[in-house]
Amino acid sequence: MRDVSNDVTTVRARRRVPAGALPARMAYGITAACAAVAVGEAAAAFVRPQAAPVVAIGSAAIDLAPTAVKVWAVRSFGTSDKTVLLAGIHATMGVLAAALGPVAARRRAATVVLPTGFGLLGAWAALARPDAHPADALPSALAALAATAVLLLLLPHRRPRPAVRPSGPEPQRHPGTGATSTRDDPPATPHPRSGRRTALTAGAVIALSAGLAAAGRHLADRRNDVSEARAGLTLPRPARPLPPPPSRAALPIPGLAPLHTPAGDFYRVDTALTLPRIDPRDWTLRIHGMVDRPVELSFADLLALPLEELDHTLSCVSGEVGGPYVGTTRWLGASLPALLRRAGVRAGADQLLGRSKDGMTIGTPLECVLDGRTALLVVAMDGAPLPVAHGFPCRSVVPGLYGYTSATKWLVDLEVTTFAARDPYWVQRGWDRTGEVRTASRIDVPAAFARVRAGDVTVAGTAWATHRGVAAVELRVDGGPWQEAELAADAGPDMWRQWHHTWHAAVPGTHRLEVRATDATGAVQDETRRPPFPSGATGWHSTVVTVH
Ligand SMILES: Nc1nc2c(c(=O)[nH]1)N[C@H]1C(S)=C(S)[C@@H](COP(=O)(O)O)O[C@H]1N2
Numbered sequence: 001m002r003d004v005s006n007d008v009t010t011v012r013a014r015r016r017v018p019a020g021a022l023p024a025r026m027a028y029g030i031t032a033a034c035a036a037v038a039v040g041e042a043a044a045a046f047v048r049p050q051a052a053p054v055v056a057i058g059s060a061a062i063d064l065a066p067t068a069v070k071v072w073a074v075r076s077f078g079t080s081d082k083t084v085l086l087a088g089i090h091a092t093m094g095v096l097a098a099a100l101g102p103v104a105a106r107r108r109a110a111t112v113v114l115p116t117g118f119g120l121l122g123a124w125a126a127l128a129r130p131d132a133h134p135a136d137a138l139p140s141a142l143a144a145l146a147a148t149a150v151l152l153l154l155l156p157h158r159r160p161r162p163a164v165r166p167s168g169p170e171p172q173r174h175p176g177t178g179a180t181s182t183r184d185d186p187p188a189t190p191h192p193r194s195g196r197r198t199a200l201t202a203g204a205v206i207a208l209s210a211g212l213a214a215a216g217r218h219l220a221d222r223r224n225d226v227s228e229a230r231a232g233l234t235l236p237r238p239a240r241p242l243p244p245p246p247s248r249a250a251l252p253i254p255g256l257a258p259l260h261t262p263a264g265d266f267y268r269v270d271t272a273l274t275l276p277r278i279d280p281r282d283w284t285l286r287i288h289g290m291v292d293r294p295v296e297l298s299f300a301d302l303l304a305l306p307l308e309e310l311d312h313t314l315s316c317v318s319g320e321v322g323g324p325y326v327g328t329t330r331w332l333g334a335s336l337p338a339l340l341r342r343a344g345v346r347a348g349a350d351q352l353l354g355r356s357k358d359g360m361t362i363g364t365p366l367e368c369v370l371d372g373r374t375a376l377l378v379v380a381m382d383g384a385p386l387p388v389a390h391g392f393p394c395r396s397v398v399p400g401l402y403g404y405t406s407a408t409k410w411l412v413d414l415e416v417t418t419f420a421a422r423d424p425y426w427v428q429r430g431w432d433r434t435g436e437v438r439t440a441s442r443i444d445v446p447a448a449f450a451r452v453r454a455g456d457v458t459v460a461g462t463a464w465a466t467h468r469g470v471a472a473v474e475l476r477v478d479g480g481p482w483q484e485a486e487l488a489a490d491a492g493p494d495m496w497r498q499w500h501h502t503w504h505a506a507v508p509g510t511h512r513l514e515v516r517a518t519d520a521t522g523a524v525q526d527e528t529r530r531p532p533f534p535s536g537a538t539g540w541h542s543t544v545v546t547v548h
Pocket residue numbers: 266267268269270271272314315316317356357358360362389390391402403404407408409410
């Protein structure tokens with residue numbers, strides 16, 4: 001017969017093995033999470049990058065986030081919003097995994113249940129993507145299996161409890177919390193396995209995971225690399241080349257945003273956590289819906305069409321007054337209205353719905369596309385094929401509208417439809433259907449909070465009322481009378497317009513400069529301060545400078 005007291009001693013002796021067990025178990029939970037993420041990434045390299053569990057969960061979070069959160073994220077983190085989101089997901093997983101370790105050590109079922117929960121969440125998120133296919137669930141499933149396997153490998157195994165509970169001291173309760181201390185309520189009787197050996201195993205798992213994740217990323221990049229295809233593209237010459245803008249459209253004032261934004265500096269706003277990489281040889285565009293003759297184009301077909309150039313200022317509805325989400329470039333593309341005429345738009349249609357490779361939908365009022373403005377299926381900006389981040393190989397551009405209602409990147413499908421039948425992505429989230437660009441103006445020089453010497457001070461900036469054009473810009477100091485600024489030469493209504501003004505700054509101290517523009521219809525820029533949601537920010541940009 002077993003000696004009960006002896007048994008207790010054995011248990012006590014074994015309890016010393018996982019000394020500092022809690023931190024170790026937390027670390028093992030995190031190790032399991034690392035393995036899961038790595039396996040998920042590696043598997044996604046074979047399926048597709050968007051199917052990696054963390055990316056899929058992040059994309060779902062972007063789609064589900066309330067508008068207020070999205071606006072806040074764009075405002076607070078700008079173009080780094082996606083990095084911040086992914087970091088947040090990894091951090092959350094780290095915390096959950098650290099909790100998982102100790103729980104799984106106590107409750108064996110947790111080694112299966114919790115990773116399965118994570119796997120189901122990832123699989124659901126991956127399958128909920130608009131362009132999902134069943135294999136997208138695979139990386140999450142394998143990730144969950146990896147987590148379970150690692151937990152089983154690292155955590156102490158529970159042994160059958162002795163039939164008679166040893167009559168040891170009563171478990172102590174921590175004062176106030178009611179929680180029982182782990183020391184007195186051992187969840188599991190660990191194998192007499194050396195803590196050091198387990199730690200080594202965990203280290204090996206982490207090293208393997210890092211290697212696997214790096215290999216997965218490398219493979220995914222190689223499998224999805226379109227840089228060669230992009231570099232190998234020869235752009236046809238435009239059938240209707242645009243003359244260069246008048247030289248006096250660009251003012252030589254240091255600190256003023258250049259008339260044409262270099263492609264590398266062009267703002268980027270989209271919901272894509274992984275950039276869609278489309279080989280132009282695999283690209284097709286379907287034009288269908290309420291048309292007489294649906295059209296399907298290959299990329300070669302597109303390049304064979306007469307291409308046009310357009311100097312145009314693209315801006316984002318999420319931009320704050322005076323903010324940076326605006327840029328000007330020379331686009332090259334095929335005429336969108338010409339293609340729509342070829343397809344034959346049926347009566348009653350009022351929306352052109354663009355769909356991107358990653359399932360984004362952007363709806364443009366059809367009348368804006370067909371009213372004579374230069375609406376393009378763009379293949380190049382700034383003299384080179386579209387960068388991947390800006391929609392390679394093809395995007396739409398319709399002057400006069402914010403990007404979210406006109407500028408579908410990675411465009412693969414155009415449906416002629418009605419607003420009654422379909423709400424595009426942003427409209428479903430409460431944003432305005434039309435997205436007409438509001439008149440805006442910005443002071444670039446002097447920079448905010450600059451210190452300037454008393455005397456003549458150059459004030460300069462830019463103003464845009466895209467597609468209507470800018471007729472006047474005025475400036476005032478400390479709420480005084482409005483003074484007309486001098487406009488640079490007009491480079492067309494679809495472009496922003498630079499302006500400058502000489503301010504006789506006589507009085508030392510802090511001064512507030514304000515700007516407002518008037519568009520070519522004679523409407524003065526709206527003074528009311530409104531946030532970007534739901535139809536674009538309004539209000540006058542102001543800046544504070546100190547004269548000394
Ligand atoms: N596929 C896709 N296209 C998109 C978006 C997106 O999220 N996905 N964002 C739109 C928005 S809100 C803007 S302002 C412009 C920005 O274009 P850019 O990133 O080239 O500056 O792209 C538009 N096209």
